Amino acid sequence: MKENKWPVRDQARFLKRTGELLAQGYSLAEAIESMTFHLEWKRKADIKRSLDQLREGFPFYLILAELHFNKELISYVYFAEQHGGLVHAVTEGADMVLKREADYQRLKKLAAYPLFLGTLTFLLFFFINKVLLPKFTSLFSDMNMAPNIFMAIIRAAGDIIPFLLYFLLSIAVLSALYYNLIFRKLPVMQQKMKLVKLPVAGRWIKLLSSHSFAVQLSYLFSGGLPVHDALKVFEQNRHEPFLSEIGKDIISKLAAGEDFDKAVDDYPFFEAELPKIIRHGQKNGKLDQELYFYSRYCLKELEDKLETSMKTIQPILYSFIGLLVISLYLAILLPMFDMMKGI
Known part of the structure; x- marks a missing residue:
């Protein structure tokens, strides 16, 4: 994937909003898809590719790594996927x-x-x-x-x-x-x-x-x-x-x-x-x-x-x-x- 790094603030806000949607009962794919309506057009293409990868079984942390997210945020998601507390850890x-x-x-x-x-x-x-x-x-x-x-x-x-x-x-x-x-x-x-x-x-x-x-x-x-x-x-x-x-x-x-x-x-x-x-x-x-x-x-x-x-x-x-x-x-x-x- 061509590098199109998001600003750190946008990365954190995206994950925070995703965590809030997960807490309301959304699945991960549904939460990410819902986020596309609130993002700039240049980010929507990244998210659509991410959704395709997620549905193919890719771990969420690997998708964030391909999007060149902050290493700390990737690490939080990686560990969260191992222990099952994705909502709390991501937020x-x-x-x-x-x-x-x-x-x-x-x-x-x-x-x-x-x-x-x-x-x-x-x-x-x-x-x-x-x-x-x-x-x-x-x-x-x-x-x-x-x-x-x-x-x-x-x-x-x-x-x-x-x-x-x-x-x-x-x-x-x-x-x-x-x-x-x-x-x-x-x-x-x-x-x-x-x-x-x-x-x-x-x-x-x-x-x-x-x-x-x-x-x-x-x-x-x-x-x-x-x-x-x-x-x-x-x-x-x-x-x-x-x-x-x-x-x-x-x-x-x-x-x-x-x-x-x-x-x-x-x-x-x-x-x-x-x-x-x-x-x-x-x-x-x-x-x-x-x-x-x-x-x-x-x-x-x-x-x-x-x-x-x-x-x-x-x-x-x-x-x-x-x-x-x-x-x-x-x-x-x-x-x-x-x-x-x-x-």
Whole structure:
């Protein structure tokens, strides 16, 4: 099928509406067919092909994969088809992706104004540093007047900023080379192990990995699957290489006699609480519920960290830009006042 990727928001809305129709008693084919009346014409052709494939017996998750849907949404549908809870899993997966997309759009909007302000400030800074400041410096030298502190700040910033930009550009180029030549060729579990070592992003990646693993396991356990069979479902999920490798690796550890919670505890890309949750759930016989509630906790932690990061970064950015703007204005105004006094 020719690639015609839907926007993530449209994908999530489509699945959410499909889940709502399933909850009202529609069959999967009927729900998808009903959705065609609410879609743009360019999407209707995709849906008609999907209906034909569905009636021929294709799994729904494979159809979504051919439509180039988001990997997380495909994964939710894949696991839902294994444990039979398609309605709940699809609706929750769509809600999660919609919430994440809304957070991403909000983050873009919050970053747009500081980015515009920073660009404008940089252009103003460049003009003053390269055009006006040398003229004032020359004039001050002719009049035997000492430059003020704000002129010194601008001059120092003018020396530092180019080196900082070159440094950041070098880091970006080296990172891109490392990713393309080395990182992307590593096994997916080694990639995760390296990513969780990053100073700030590592904590986020741990929460995401723990959430994904816990929520999918909870669905499989709630469907009545034992641990080994649930992990076998993970292993067979070829559309999510990380979860597939995790399932395969844990199965080998269980075969060697290791306990399930101990096997999970060996991975640095999971939160330290996850093995404890598994151990507690196995003791009280409510492992599916324990994992589900823990997955909700991970999601809440991610949302809180996003909110905290935005509240921290914005004031720092605005303070820096504000200080630079004030220095620019005072570097121009103060020399003018000094010259007026000398007249």
